[in-house]
Amino acid sequence: MSESGSGGQTGPVLTRVLHLLEAFTPQRPAMTLSELSRKADVPLSTTHRMVNQLIDWGALERSEDGYYRIGLRLWEIGALAPRGPGLRERALPYLEDLREVTRENVQLAVREETEIVFVEHLAGTSAVPVLTRVGGRFAATATGVGLILIAHAPKHIQDEVLNLTPERVTAHTVTDPKMLRELLAQARTNGFVISDRQLSAETVSVAAPVHNDRHQVVAAVSIVVRHGVTNPHLLVSPLLTSARAISRALVGSPLTPRPR
């Protein structure tokens, strides 16, 4: 970012604002002023000044107990993200149908750089509990949706993902880059992928890509079932049907894969 000329202060100030915002996480949704200053690595006096301005605008809220939280206005503006609620809204009827037909967990996710963000999760009737959370992020290659999204990502993203050694969560987590490349190749060839107990010893996911009307993969949909109870191969047909229906529902939408 250029910091020369009259706009010299822009970069550093904006960086600090973004540090303040990203200090809030699902694990840490509320902080005191000094905690926020420490986590964001912004001096206390600057934090104080910026936070007051962010409160006036509605990006943050301060409750009576002295804790700061994300404000309603940021939610309202965040809700304009086409890859969040926009995508979710168009896909939801098909995801609900898929859940009704299979009675299993159904998920929709997109890629953000090398990570996977879950946009919707519908819990199946008496289905296996899953670890994912809407708005949560997970290492890409351990999930079915992640394999699909990385398989269709630009090469430099694939390389970056394969260079990170994935954490071995279960005995079945694939960590060997060569085997991962094979899984990605299979995902592209077959048009779907099965991720077998990679994230939990109990769960298997089947995932397929969702395309925009320029044939770009913009999201992935998956069904997560209990290992040994449901044969995942039987779910490929309904899953592919649903993924195509969602792709069709995206015609005319502005969705693109994130361009980096």
Next chain:
Amino acid sequence: MSESGSGGQTGPVLTRVLHLLEAFTPQRPAMTLSELSRKADVPLSTTHRMVNQLIDWGALERSEDGYYRIGLRLWEIGALAPRGPGLRERALPYLEDLREVTRENVQLAVREETEIVFVEHLAGTSAVPVLTRVGGRFAATATGVGLILIAHAPKHIQDEVLNLTPERVTAHTVTDPKMLRELLAQARTNGFVISDRQLSAETVSVAAPVHNDRHQVVAAVSIVVRHGVTNPHLLVSPLLTSARAISRALVGSPLTPRPR
């Protein structure tokens, strides 16, 4: 905001960032760089520099057609707002029950200064169409939820709302400040309010307050029915039951009314 001392640039830069973000609205979710610069009233060169930094971070996204939109990361952080998804998640089972029992439209809203923001809307089976939209804002006194939330707002907010002459949308929209004060008093005394065809000639809403565990009104729930078909008075009991159930579900939550 203090602009003296070494942090002198903080205020104006942050103001510009917020202007860039608030230029995005439900009516205008995508803009070119020059449109964004114009709508935000930020010089083009500064817009360009800031937008690049916002894209790097994920607050904005740029698609191949050259349009800028809100990015997924802002949605993820906005989703941490306790008065948005946090409230919605706790209230949703009760809202769904209320919809099932009444088969009518059910809504949940909070107050942001003098305006009302809808946090959830569940459409009833073959119920009357309503004008509200999740994340949308409406003039307070023309809706049932607005009357409840303003009735329990600090006095300076009430005065501000009553000083704005509400737009007369239908022949039934109450615009006389004296009559509005009466409606607000009724809302407080009765513990519910009926807003009769104020926003559309077809709809009547019944609304009731939702409290946190410090007996503060933090939200309002309403049922919206077709005028002349359903007697709204028959819906008061299920509505109050539901509002109490939601209040109970908020015990231990950090929700407070916005403190200004």
